[in-house]
Each structure stands twice: as C-alpha cells, then as structure tokens.
Amino acid sequence: MTTVIVVGGGAAGLVAAWRAASRGHRVTLLEANGRLGVKLRISGGGKCNITHDGPPKALLTAFSAVQARFLRPSLHAFGNGAVLELLRREGVETYTRDNGRVFPLDLPGSAAAVVAAFETLVRRAGVEVRTGARVTALVGHAPRLEGLLLEEERVSADAFILATGGASYPETGTRGEVLDWLKGLGVPVHPWFPALAPIPLQHPRSAWEGVALRGGELRLSAGPEGRRLGAFAGDIVFTKAGISGPAALELSQITERAHRSGAAWLAYASILETPEAVDAALQTEQHGNPRLLAASWVQRHLPERLVLPLLEEAGVGRALMLKDLPKAARKALVGLVTALPLGEPHAVPLARGEVAAGGVDLAAVDPRTMVLRGWENLRVCGELLDLDGPVGGYNLQAAFSTGFAAGTL
Numbered sequence: 001m002t003t004v005i006v007v008g009g010g011a012a013g014l015v016a017a018w019r020a021a022s023r024g025h026r027v028t029l030l031e032a033n034g035r036l037g038v039k040l041r042i043s044g045g046g047k048c049n050i051t052h053d054g055p056p057k058a059l060l061t062a063f064s065a066v067q068a069r070f071l072r073p074s075l076h077a078f079g080n081g082a083v084l085e086l087l088r089r090e091g092v093e094t095y096t097r098d099n100g101r102v103f104p105l106d107l108p109g110s111a112a113a114v115v116a117a118f119e120t121l122v123r124r125a126g127v128e129v130r131t132g133a134r135v136t137a138l139v140g141h142a143p144r145l146e147g148l149l150l151e152e153e154r155v156s157a158d159a160f161i162l163a164t165g166g167a168s169y170p171e172t173g174t175r176g177e178v179l180d181w182l183k184g185l186g187v188p189v190h191p192w193f194p195a196l197a198p199i200p201l202q203h204p205r206s207a208w209e210g211v212a213l214r215g216g217e218l219r220l221s222a223g224p225e226g227r228r229l230g231a232f233a234g235d236i237v238f239t240k241a242g243i244s245g246p247a248a249l250e251l252s253q254i255t256e257r258a259h260r261s262g263a264a265w266l267a268y269a270s271i272l273e274t275p276e277a278v279d280a281a282l283q284t285e286q287h288g289n290p291r292l293l294a295a296s297w298v299q300r301h302l303p304e305r306l307v308l309p310l311l312e313e314a315g316v317g318r319a320l321m322l323k324d325l326p327k328a329a330r331k332a333l334v335g336l337v338t339a340l341p342l343g344e345p346h347a348v349p350l351a352r353g354e355v356a357a358g359g360v361d362l363a364a365v366d367p368r369t370m371v372l373r374g375w376e377n378l379r380v381c382g383e384l385l386d387l388d389g390p391v392g393g394y395n396l397q398a399a400f401s402t403g404f405a406a407g408t409l
C-alpha cells in the first residue's frame with residue numbers, strides 16, 4: 001500500500017482520490033475550500049453539464065489535435081459512459097439534450113447532487129478528506145517530491161497527485177499558483193490564458209444589455225477591412241461591458257490573442273444572406289413597396305431595440321421611406337444588417353472564463369498515467385494541464401478522465 005496525497009477536491013481530484021483509494025492506497029484529499037467541488041456546484045449554471053454524448057472519437061474532435069492525442073488513452077479508459085454509470089449507481093440519473101450535452105435529471109440543485117455522489121464515493125472508498133487545507137508550497141525537486149507545506153504544517157506521502165484546477169473564477173479556490181510552483185521546479189508550463197469568457201468591447205452597447213443576436217456568426221478579423229482571423233456560428237448577447245453568449249465564449253481565446261497582437265475587430269454577421277443578396281432584395285422592395293419605412297425593413301433583420309440607434313448611425317431618419325433612401329444610406333443599412341460591427345475588444349478577463357487555457361505542457365506528462373516526466377512520484381490532472389475544450393461537458397469529462405488515469409497507481 002502506498003500513501004497518496006491528492007491536492008484539489010474538484011472534478012479531477014475527486015475521481016483521482018476515489019480511484020486511488022479503491023485500488024487499496026491510503027489516500028488523503030486536501031482541499032483549500034471549506035467544502036468539496038465548489039466549481040462543480042456552479043457548473044452548467046448550477047445544473048452541471050457532466051459530459052458530452054458520443055463515442056470517444058467524436059468527443060476528441062472537440063479538442064485541438066495536440067490535446068486530443070493526449071486525452072485519447074485516458075478517455076478510452078474512463079469515458080462518458082463510465083462516468084455516467086458511476087453516477088447512476090450513486091442515484092444520479094441523467095439525460096441528454098438534443099445538442100449532445102448530458103445533465104442530471106432536471107431537479108433543483110442538480111450540480112450539488114453530482115458533488116454529493118462523488119463525495120460519497122470518495123468517503124466510502126476510505127479517503128481522508130481534509131477541507132480548509134490550502135497547500136502553500138511544494139517541497140522537493142526532480143525526480144521526487146518530498147512533501148507539501150500547508151499553512152502550519154508539512155505533510156508527506158509516497159505519491160502526490162496535483163488536481164488544483166485552472167485560474168479562472170478564483171473565488172472558487174482556483175488561483176493558479178501551483179502552475180508557478182511547478183515552473184519553479186523546472187516543469188514546462190504555458191502561462192494561464194483567458195478562454196470561454198465574455199468579451200468586453202472598447203465601445204460597449206450598454207443600452208442593448210440583454211438583447212440577443214441569433215442565427216449568425218461572430219467574426220474576428222484584423223480590422224474593419226482586415227483579414228478574417230476566425231468565426232463561430234452561434235448566438236451572442238449584449239452585456240453592460242460587451243458581449244457574452246455561446247459564440248462570444250468560444251471566440252474569446254483567439255480574440256484575446258489577436259487583441260494582444262494589436263489587431264482585433266469583431267462583427268456579428270448573417271450566415272444565410274450575402275450583402276449582395278440583401279442589397280438586391282432591398283432594391284426590389286424599394287420598387288415594390290416604396291412607402292415602407294426604412295425602420296420597418298431593418299426590424300425584419302435585427303431586434304427592435306437596435307433599430308433606431310442603428311438608423312441614426314447610418315444617418316437615416318426614423319420616418320424615412322424606402323423610396324427616399326439614398327444609395328449611400330441603402331449601402332450603410334445593408335452593411336449593418338448583414339455584418340453588425342462590434343469593433344475592437346478590450347482584454348478578455350482570465351477570471352471570468354469557464355476554463356483557463358494554459359497549464360502544464362502536455363508533452364511533459366505521460367498521457368496514460370499523468371506522471372510528470374522526470375518525476376517518480378508526481379502526477380498532474382484536470383485543468384492544471386494545458387487542456388481546454390469548448391462548452392458542452394468536454395472540460396469536466398477531461399477532468400474526470402485524467403483524474404481517473406492519475407488515480408490508477
């Protein structure tokens with residue numbers, strides 16, 4: 001029997017601790033917060049999107065090629081089916097939404113039920129759970145970690161599993177400091193980087209807070225007329241400071257990269273209609289329906305709250321009829337309804353991301369065991385690794401799979 005310390009009682013650490021204890025090891029789980037699974041409890045808006053439906057191959061395509069290659073062995077060993085079966089045996093029934101996202105049955109506090117199930121598993125397996133135990137330093141150097149410092153004590157074990165998560169939502173306990181300590185020990189790391197976060201804009205449309213744009217794609221380019229850098233099809237929602245919603249979250253990481261390189265420009269564009277087709281339709285309308293208000297035409301394309309401010313931007317009076325619409329104003333309106341400019345972003349906040357990109361370099365970790373290369377008794381798992389998937393249950397699944405691999409010792 002080996003003594004094992006798992007640091008971090010989130011998705012990855014809970015699975016790692018349960019797995020290691022189930023294999024007969026004496027396991028202590030150290031969690032900084034007063035209770036386990038704090039981030040899990042707020043996941044999926046409190047409902048917890050546990051995983052994504054589909055075979056491993058399909059799940060892996062959601063990740064970058066490097067991340068998919070790394071995840072393959074652990075996802076095969078402990079995939080979505082295994083996670084759901086484990087939870088089902090603890091009384092958590094789940095369902096799959098049309099978009100493939102898997103949630104516990106719609107009951108109040110369903111994320112809490114997931115945490116409770118893992119907590120039961122961990123305690124039943126004999127894990128000693130210590131909450132309120134924040135690790136403040138790692139002691140040792142390659143190839144062996146000797147121990148850990150807590151605020152007032154030093155603890156040691158035969159093996160250590162670090163599952164301290166990322167660096168977003170620091171109020172949930174994830175401050176990201178362990179990555180700095182690992183770097184100090186010579187472990188290759190990538191600095192934390194914002195991902196799956198709302199995007200603040202230099203000129204936010206605060207008055208439109210709560211308005212959603214649907215059915216189009218958010219486009220990132222190097223300037224108003226610049227090269228296209230990326231796009232994501234999906235809704236956005238205006239916030240006080242900028243935009244949120246699925247397309248904003250998914251595009252936030254490359255938006256921040258472009259912002260840091262000094263050239264980022266966003267627009268929300270129609271994917272069904274080209275500007276040429278919309279312009280042709282508008283001209284037809286001008287002839288067939290000359291007394292239609294330009295405002296009414298714009299309202300066919302954009303939410304009502306946006307109509308008057310946008311007419312103003314295009315220099316079109318609110319009472320103007322299509323027959324009186326000058327060519328330049330027509331072009332301006334067509335431009336606005338087919339690609340609404342959002343302009344330059346501000347820095348995307350690391351703290352508000354559903355994950356933090358960056359983390360321990362995957363090349364420094366054995367993907368079957370999560371052992372850090374060059375180390376005998378140190379494993380890392382979960383978001384502390386340089387893994388970040390899209391919204392949809394992928395990030396929790398990655399944490400569960402890598403946690404299971406780390407706990408298999």
Ligand SMILES: Cc1cc2nc3c(=O)[nH]c(=O)nc-3n(C[C@H](O)[C@H](O)[C@H](O)COP(=O)(O)OP(=O)(O)OC[C@H]3O[C@@H](n4cnc5c(N)ncnc54)[C@H](O)[C@@H]3O)c2cc1C
Binds near residue numbers: 039134172174381396
């Ligand atoms: C608002 C929000 C909603 C989300 N919704 C979903 C979703 O529905 N589906 C999905 O797949 N993903 C979701 N995610 C992402 C997902 O929650 C994370 O990817 C996942 O929790 C990572 O698991 P982890 O175990 O690596 O880290 P965490 O779950 O963050 O756990 C790490 C734990 O380590 C502890 N810790 C950190 N440092 C120390 C230290 N020095 N000493 C002791 N303990 C320490 C922390 O307190 C924390 O409890 C969401 C994230 C957020 C922020």
